[in-house]
Amino acid sequence: MKVTVRLFATLKDLLPKDRKKVLVELAEGSTVNDVAEHFKIPQEETLIIKVNGRSADKSTVLKDGDRVGIFPPVGGG
Amino acid sequence: MKIYRVNMTEGEVTTEDVKDAYAALGGRGLTSQIVADEVSPTCNPIGPKNKLVIAPGLLSGTMAPSSGRLSVGAKSPLTGTIKESNAGGTAAQKLAKLGIKAIIIEGKPADDKLYTMTVNKDGIQLEDVSDDLIGKGNYEVMEKIQAELGEKVCVMSIGQAGEYRLESASIAVSDPEGRPTRHCGRGGTGAVMGAKGVKAIVIDDSDAPGVPIVDQDRFKEASRALAKSLLDHPVCGEGLPEYGTAILINILNESGGLPTENFKTGRFEGADEISGETIADVISDRGGQKTHSCHPGCVMRCSQIYNDKDGEYLTGGFEYETVWGFGANTKVDDIDAIAMMDRICDDVGIDTIEMGVAVGVAMDAGVIEFGDAEGAIDLLEQVGEGTPLGRIIGSGAGFTAKAFGLDRVPVVKNQGIPAYDPRAVKGVGVTYATSTMGADHTAGYAVTSNILSIGGEVDPLSKEGQVELSQGLQIATAAVDSTGLCIFAAFAILDDENALPAVIDMLNAQYGLELEADDVTALGKSIIKTEREFNIEAGFTKADDRLPDFFVDEECPPHNVKFDITDEELDGLYNF
Numbered sequence A: 001m002k003v004t005v006r007l008f009a010t011l012k013d014l015l016p017k018d019r020k021k022v023l024v025e026l027a028e029g030s031t032v033n034d035v036a037e038h039f040k041i042p043q044e045e046t047l048i049i050k051v052n053g054r055s056a057d058k059s060t061v062l063k064d065g066d067r068v069g070i071f072p073p074v075g076g077g
Numbered sequence B: 001m002k003i004y005r006v007n008m009t010e011g012e013v014t015t016e017d018v019k020d021a022y023a024a025l026g027g028r029g030l031t032s033q034i035v036a037d038e039v040s041p042t043c044n045p046i047g048p049k050n051k052l053v054i055a056p057g058l059l060s061g062t063m064a065p066s067s068g069r070l071s072v073g074a075k076s077p078l079t080g081t082i083k084e085s086n087a088g089g090t091a092a093q094k095l096a097k098l099g100i101k102a103i104i105i106e107g108k109p110a111d112d113k114l115y116t117m118t119v120n121k122d123g124i125q126l127e128d129v130s131d132d133l134i135g136k137g138n139y140e141v142m143e144k145i146q147a148e149l150g151e152k153v154c155v156m157s158i159g160q161a162g163e164y165r166l167e168s169a170s171i172a173v174s175d176p177e178g179r180p181t182r183h184c185g186r187g188g189t190g191a192v193m194g195a196k197g198v199k200a201i202v203i204d205d206s207d208a209p210g211v212p213i214v215d216q217d218r219f220k221e222a223s224r225a226l227a228k229s230l231l232d233h234p235v236c237g238e239g240l241p242e243y244g245t246a247i248l249i250n251i252l253n254e255s256g257g258l259p260t261e262n263f264k265t266g267r268f269e270g271a272d273e274i275s276g277e278t279i280a281d282v283i284s285d286r287g288g289q290k291t292h293s294c295h296p297g298c299v300m301r302c303s304q305i306y307n308d309k310d311g312e313y314l315t316g317g318f319e320y321e322t323v324w325g326f327g328a329n330t331k332v333d334d335i336d337a338i339a340m341m342d343r344i345c346d347d348v349g350i351d352t353i354e355m356g357v358a359v360g361v362a363m364d365a366g367v368i369e370f371g372d373a374e375g376a377i378d379l380l381e382q383v384g385e386g387t388p389l390g391r392i393i394g395s396g397a398g399f400t401a402k403a404f405g406l407d408r409v410p411v412v413k414n415q416g417i418p419a420y421d422p423r424a425v426k427g428v429g430v431t432y433a434t435s436t437m438g439a440d441h442t443a444g445y446a447v448t449s450n451i452l453s454i455g456g457e458v459d460p461l462s463k464e465g466q467v468e469l470s471q472g473l474q475i476a477t478a479a480v481d482s483t484g485l486c487i488f489a490a491f492a493i494l495d496d497e498n499a500l501p502a503v504i505d506m507l508n509a510q511y512g513l514e515l516e517a518d519d520v521t522a523l524g525k526s527i528i529k530t531e532r533e534f535n536i537e538a539g540f541t542k543a544d545d546r547l548p549d550f551f552v553d554e555e556c557p558p559h560n561v562k563f564d565i566t567d568e569e570l571d572g573l574y575n576f
C-alpha cells in the first residue's frame, strides 16, 4: 500500500530536498511508527501525528491512500 | 502606585491614589473593572462618555519573563461590548516602572484638535500636535516623535483609521526598535483614542523609580523557575523562537481547520507557500530576524523582522492570524504580498484579523476576486485614504457584509472570527460564541487540546468536552491577562505543574500577598462576571452568544463537519 507523508517544522529536513510530501510504499498493516522509522525520526522525539487530518499516534494502523502529517510540538496563536 | 486621569474635555490631568479595590488588580482585571465602574454600558463608544483605560499587568516592569503585556480597555466601537485588547511592545514595562497602575482617558475635546500625551516621571503633559501629525501613519508618527525625543521612548499611536474613528482601528505600540509592529488590535480601541483627540501617547521612563518588590529573593527564585518552565517547554522554548506563530498554518491545514475562501473549506492548496517554515526560510535568506522579542525580557521571542526582496525592512510581528487572514482566507499564496498587507495595517492602524476577515467578505461579495493580492492591497490602502470603500472595509467584516448584501458573515458580536474554523476546532468555536469580547481566539484558546496536544487531548471534531474545555481556559486566561504575562506562557502552565506555582509565587513576593491557586481561578471568574454584567447592561443576551447560521448549516470540508453544539450547551458555559 502507499501513503502520502508530510513532515513539518524541524522534521522537514528529513524529506528529500525541495520535496513537500513523499509517497511511501509500506507493507499491509504498517503503522505510523513504520513511517517514523522510514524517515529515521529519532524514537525519543515527541511527535504530533495527524492521519487524514485526525489526531493519531505511532501505533495507528495505516491503510492505502492515507495522508500522514508528522510535527514536532508546535504552537502559536 | 498611582492612577492618572486625563480629561480631554477640559484638557486636565489629575493624579489619584489606587483604591483598595484596585490594589490587587492589573492588566485586563483592572481595565475591565474600571470600565465597568465608570462607563455607562449604553453609551456611544466614540462619544464623550466612553473611557479608554490603559494598564500594565501585575508583573510588568519586573524581571519576570515575558511579562510586558499591556491591556487597553473601553466599550468597544466594533462589538458594543466591554473590551480588553492586549499588546506587546515596550509600553507596559515603562508604565509600570513609572509607578503607574492605570491611565484613564475620558471626555472629548470640543475642537477637532489632536494631542500627544507625554508620560514621564513628572506626570502627564498634553500638547496640540494637529499641525504636525494629522493624517500621518504610525510609522511616520513614531519616527518623528523618536527623532525629537530619542529612540528609547515608547510610542502608542493611532494611524489614519483611528482619526476616522473606524470600528477596526487599532492602537499601535512601539517595539524595542521603535516600530509600530505591536497593536491593541481587536475591537476598535484606536477609534476610542481618536475620538478622545489623542494621536499619540509617549512614554519616557528615564529616571523612573522602578517596580517595588516586597521580597526580592523570593521573587527572583520564582521568576527563574518560570523562565525555566518556559525554556524547557518544547513550544515556548523551541517552536516559537524558531518559527514564530505562523508555524500553525501547516498543522491547522493538516487538521482541516484552516479557514479558506471566507470559511468555505478547512484546507488551502497554497498553505505551504505561506507557512511558518517558508516564512522562516525567506527571513533567513534576506537577512531579517527569525527570532525577536516584542519587549525586552521575553524568553519565547515569537516575533520576527521580515525584509523585502531587496533585503530592506518591510514589517515585523508577522503573526499566524495575519498570515491566515490575508493568505488562506483570501486565497492569496504570495507571502510578500501578505507581508505588505501586514505593513499597511500596522501603518494605517487597523486590526489585521478584522481586515483579513473583511477582505474575505468583500471577495465573497464580488468586490474583488479571491486570490487578488493587488486588489486586497488596494482595499487596505483605501482605508488609510479614507475613500468611501476604504471606510466600509475599515469598519470591519460585519459592516462590509451589510454594505454588499452578503449573508455568510463570519463574526460573533460583530467581531471577525479568526484563523480556526469553529466547525473543525469546536472548542475554540465555543470560545468565539460565548466570550465577553466577541469572536476572540485568545479568550479561551482551545486549539491547545484540540489540535496541539497541549494540556491533554480533546477531539476537535466532536462536541464532547468542548464547553468544559473553553470554560476552564476562559477563566484561566482572564487571570493570566491580568498578570501582564504573554498568553503563550499558558502553554507551559498547561503542561508543567511547576509553572503556575511560580507565577503565584512571584505575585506573592512582589505584593506581599498569600495567594493560592484557587484565588487565581476566583480572580478569572470574577473578571468574566464583571465583563458579562457590563454586556448584559449594554443589551446583550444569550442570543448574542451564538455562531452565524452558516457554521450550523454548511459542512466544512475535508471533514464535512458542522457546528453541532446546541444553544443550551453553549449557555452552560456560564454555569460557574
Ligand code: SF4
Residues within 6 Å of the ligand: B066, B088, B240, B292, B293, B294, B295, B298, B299, B300, B301, B302, B303, B486, B487, B488
Ligand atoms: S512570546 Fe511573542 S508575543 Fe509573547 S511576549 Fe514574547 S515576543 Fe511578545
